[in-house]
Amino acid sequence: MSDSILKISERDFERLRGFIYQACGINLSKQKKVLVESRLQKRLVAHAMSSFSTYCDYVMNSMEGQAEIVHLIDSVATNKTDFFREPGHFEFLEREALPSFSRLRMPRPFKVWSSACSTGEEPYTLAMVLEEFYNSNPSFEYRIVASDISTKVLEKAVKGVYDERTITGIPMSLRKRYLLRSKNQENPTIRIAPGLRSKVAFKRINLTDSVLEVEPDFDAVFCRNVLIYFDRQTQEQVVRKLLSKLRLGGYLFIGHSESIYHMQLPVKQLRPTVFQRV
Known part of the structure; x- marks a missing residue:
């Protein structure tokens, strides 16, 4: 797998959007495509995968992919917080x-x-x-x-x-x-x-x-x-x-x-x- 940024197709992005919504209720907008694409690069590298399609199949359709769901959600969840926020x-x-x-x-x-x-x-x-x-x-x-x-x-x-x-x-x-x-x-x-x-x-x-x-x-x-x-x-x-x-x-x-x-x-x-x- 090369070091270049892999691109996610519209189809695979929609697959991931639907899967994430079912898994944890996060409703990703269509404008989040680039964010999802960039944040999941490390997960594809971790599994030596050369396409988002392969990654989608792995997470959604295999028993081995069940453990990956936690890492998928970790990657796309936004975690902005501060001490004494909204005091x-x-x-x-x-x-x-x-x-x-x-x-x-x-x-x-x-x-x-x-x-x-x-x-x-x-x-x-x-x-x-x-x-x-x-x-x-x-x-x-x-x-x-x-x-x-x-x-x-x-x-x-x-x-x-x-x-x-x-x-x-x-x-x-x-x-x-x-x-x-x-x-x-x-x-x-x-x-x-x-x-x-x-x-x-x-x-x-x-x-x-x-x-x-x-x-x-x-x-x-x-x-x-x-x-x-x-x-x-x-x-x-x-x-x-x-x-x-x-x-x-x-x-x-x-x-x-x-x-x-x-x-x-x-x-x-x-x-x-x-x-x-x-």
Whole structure:
């Protein structure tokens, strides 16, 4: 196989579009053809394949290709995130959701699920917020589950190592308490402190699976900036499954570019992108 860029035909692109939609609900537009073509080059090289047609047949029509589906989804999934992204959500947690939970005096930890956690910035932000609340409320306990469809980003999330340039959104007081700096001056990185990393349990979950392998009765579920990749029908199916894992009175957080208006859901809106299960 040569080092030149292999081209994907319209037919094979449509085959992949349909297969990816069935596998994980991601609705790739026709404008994503070049992106798919470029991102899958390494997968063709890995299997010494000389055409996208061969790759499609391998993934879709062979038993051996079943294991490749995870790598296919890893390659095309978009994973853009930041620490304290959409900070109003974390302020709502700190000022309203957590004090409300404490007043209930429930005999269990506050449970939150970061359902599309990408490389880990969201669940580690949640861990900082919850740990700060614990420091002021010693009887408070919490648990964080973080999931994503991509094994590649989950590996990075578990390590908790980030480029130093990514921490600009983290307040200085929290940086001092929860981040460790590398000694590499040429390529400075930070790592989430072990105590905070231990508070987050990571697992792979495909939100479009018929059954979500995660416990019920979460107090808060974050599903931000992932619904935009689904069509309307899939969005509603995913949100209904998320709500089934949320306790009555629990909170659902979605991204500011997303909407669940006109869906018949058991929620009331508290903020533009904050909903409570009723």
